[in-house]
Amino acid sequence: MTESARWTNKKYGGYHTRENLDDDVDLTRVGPAQPCGEYMRRFWFPVAMTEQLGERPVPIRILGEDLVIFRDLSGNIGLLHRHCSHRRMSLEYGRIEQHGIRCAYHGWQFDADGAILDTPGEPADSNIKEKICHGAYPIHEYKGLVFAYMGPPDEKPEFPILDSFNIEGHEMIPYSIHSPCNWLQESENSMDPFHSVFLHGRVNGPQFPGLEHFVALPVVQYFKRPEGFVYSHCRRQGDLIMMRFHDHITPTMAQNGGMFQKLDGPKVFGRTSLTKWVTPIDDTNSRKFGWRHFNDADEVLRQGDKSGVGWEKVDFYGQTAHRTQEERLSSPGDWEAWTSQGPINIHQREYLGTTDEGVSMLRTKLRKDIRAVQRGKPVAHPKGSEAAPYHTYGGDTVLRIPEDSLDDPGIMRQAQSQVAKIYFAADQYEEGDRREFISGEIHKHFGSEAVRGMGS
Template sequence: MSETMKPAVIKHMPFGGYYRRGELVPDTELTSTDPGTPMGEYMRRFWQPVCLSEELTDLPKAIRILGEDLVAFRNRKGGVGVLHRHCSHRGASLEYGIVTDEGIRCCYHGWHYSADGTLLDTPCEPPESRLKETVCQGAYPAFERDGLVFAYFGRPDERPEFPVFDSYVQPGGTRLVPFSNVYPCNWLQVFENIMDHMHTAVLHNHMTVEGVDDETSAGVSLDGFGDMPVMQWEATRGGNGMIFIASRRLPEDKVWVRITEMVFPNFLQIGSLVPTAARERHSTTAMTRWQVPVDDTHMIIFGWRHFNDEVDPDHLGSAEDCGVDKIDFLVGQTGNRTYEEGQRAPGDWEALVSQRPVAIHAGEHPGKSDIGVYMCRKLLREGARGLLPKDTTRTRARANGDTLPMYAQDSVLTVPKNADDRALLQRVGKLVLSILKEADDLPSHERDAHVRRRLDEIDGQGEGFVVQSVEIAAASGR
């Protein structure tokens, strides 16, 4: 670089590529999740999905999670196990092992392990061998729920309870359908994309090149998300999570408030995925997701699609289209299209994977629309450094097996316009969030009714009522 060329000048120089060839490196504190790394150890404090139940047949399955080579299996009695992949004897892979009633047997010399890693049998050794007393295969606690297999990779004496949120069981009749989406890139660029809600008004709304036929572009757009929302972001759970509030003005004095919540380090829930999101008084979660690192340059989304009449009253979703590396709600969520199709009608998969195997934050030039992304990174960094208070919202004891609240939802209210409609939309969004928080300490079966009753009180009221309600909520700490 010329000594006379200052960085500020280079940044604005047309045809200045020659001066911007310096090698930039990833932010490994946030992006690396191998054992021993700050983010890797942070993630190991929580239950992580590792595969779909349907992937565990009568054969073991080789998996890689958080930079560790593992094998998942279902024993002949139906229990699941997650072990280190290479046998403690001579290192043969247990992906070639024989599933048994109690566990899995290595194909090489027959060493037989239970799901907790206990060595049950060493058929090639003499009877007096004490290997069963001195050797244990690396193993992690694992269980199944609604078609997903979960494992805990942290310290055994710090294993948490698995948090069960309201949306897993409410409204009544909810069906959770498991799915996965595979991305050949770092986990963080997929996770933080959710806080970049502004992209829905561009990427997911006819962002196609000239001459694309309807068949190629079909399914890449989210109906109703085309207008730029008024955005707000806020930390939740003492900094252990965050939400965005997206408020949009609709015809006939309607306001649509959409809230999505992350719970760190890699969990989130999303509201309605169909056009009725902009029609319903109140609906809750349509998707639960964990963004799980495979290693630093690969990740898998594991999650549940929620099917019920509240979140999808017109039954536009398709459970049959959810499963291993497939999802029903939007084309471009997996790498199953041709390169040309992705170029002509790009989706999330193309946008996120194309940021490099690991996105380079040092090369970004953020704007105001990126506030949520940078807030997400800041809070994750604090979590990895152990600077956040303990998140009691996922562990606090609840009577009668109560489930836990979250804030992901869509609500539509009648609120007449005023001269400063942007500020009004912000206030309406904050008011909806404060109403959701009001219900936190209620029994789980009372929360939805409380929220709907309070939203009914707002409906049709003018700016003065909204402003007063927001002030009251702020004074009460909500």
């Protein structure tokens, strides 16, 4: 028993609650050969924005590894270990060539895939370049983000295409934001629907236009998937109940409902306004990469600001350090929440309650998958192509269902379960057919009154 546990429920116990407790090493450490680091290396992650790739190589750090990224004059993107294989000058000072990059120190040339093309100071018959493997990782550039796979080459999964990457009418703008803390803190925020009630509502006042009703404690349901979770939280306003579905694909990819949304009428199968990943830089730094989806159907308040989305910025409240100290103190946002938990949160110091079910589920799944990788077993990946994308569910459904004074949470729970069932049943269809099936089933199950006035 820890010293602090012995002092449970005692007053003025500061002296007895100062132990140095370790962080949850297996879940947090991302470097090479660490259990979580090895697990993370089984997935594609965004590591840079296309806009970073210009005339000069860019030094980046991902999963505790120092790397350099560049686009050569042939258009190929290279993601290489940063230090030159010869005598380790940083390739951030290298010259970009037609093929690859040339080290500034003695002119060795590295192709985008790590092959050494030239060692100009060596004799013509030297085969030194055949004896060396300069570290490089495969990349996939997609819609303004550059993804990398840093795991064993023979276990590389196909780059997964999700349905949310190509939603009709959505304009996707990439962004990226640094947080000086362990990746898990930022990622857990996406599995914690209850923080919205307090951080974004009751404690600090409403921070998200159109979602003022989020101050009510929601009815929440979690649905486990091999690749992660889908969960939904439901609240009432008058005759309307809003079910907001979230996706969380482990380790860190997440999608939520409509940004700048409004609870003013029925809506069926609204889609996400945000697709995001948390990429670990190292154990105590992470970088959010994602796309803001701009569209009329899921952003009814039209308060999005495309010019406010990009490098170190996104157009909704509380996501970066770039606000005044006064603003951050008087109304802290998500960024303050996860970074102020410390460089690496100490789970032994937490007391998880009923609102933390999502966080617990996430940690349990991560631990299981990390152990699977340690035992040489495969982990589930989302699988999807442009023709048959992986299905996601992030978005809002709003139905007109009158309040039940006897058991309203029960009514909401039942409706939410039914809608989730319909969403999942629609997995057999693609795009328009999928939406049509969902609309038809909702109409059939809940009746026309539930969707009266939709879209008006």
